[in-house]
Amino acid sequence: MELTAEQLQQLAAAARLDPAETERGELVAELNDIMAFTGRLAELDPDLEPFERDWHGNTVRPDTVAVPGGQEAALASAPDREDGFLKVPRTVDADG
Numbered sequence: 001m002e003l004t005a006e007q008l009q010q011l012a013a014a015a016r017l018d019p020a021e022t023e024r025g026e027l028v029a030e031l032n033d034i035m036a037f038t039g040r041l042a043e044l045d046p047d048l049e050p051f052e053r054d055w056h057g058n059t060v061r062p063d064t065v066a067v068p069g070g071q072e073a074a075l076a077s078a079p080d081r082e083d084g085f086l087k088v089p090r091t092v093d094a095d096g
Contacts, residue, residue: 003031 008028012019019027071084080087 001035003028003035 005024005028008019008024008031011031075081075084075086078086
């Protein structure tokens with residue numbers, strides 16, 4: 001279904017909008033693109049399980065459990081540290 005200029009005018013009136021004459025052609029084209037996309041979505045099988053669709057070779061990396069390095073690993077590359085914490089310059093004036 002293609003949206004016509006007359007239908008756009010009806011939609012604009014219902015939404016209480018008044019698009020400029022110069023914008024109407026672009027709006028019709030954009031709305032037609034949106035309706036074409038939603039039409040393509042309607043073609044999809046809603047009963048497909050996730051990742052059952054053929055993605056044409058797009059592979060998803062396997063999930064692997066990684067143990068975080070912990071505090072020492074985080075501090076290993078820190079330029080300055082104190083008592084097990086990162087030491088950074090003061091950024092807020094305590095008097096103000």
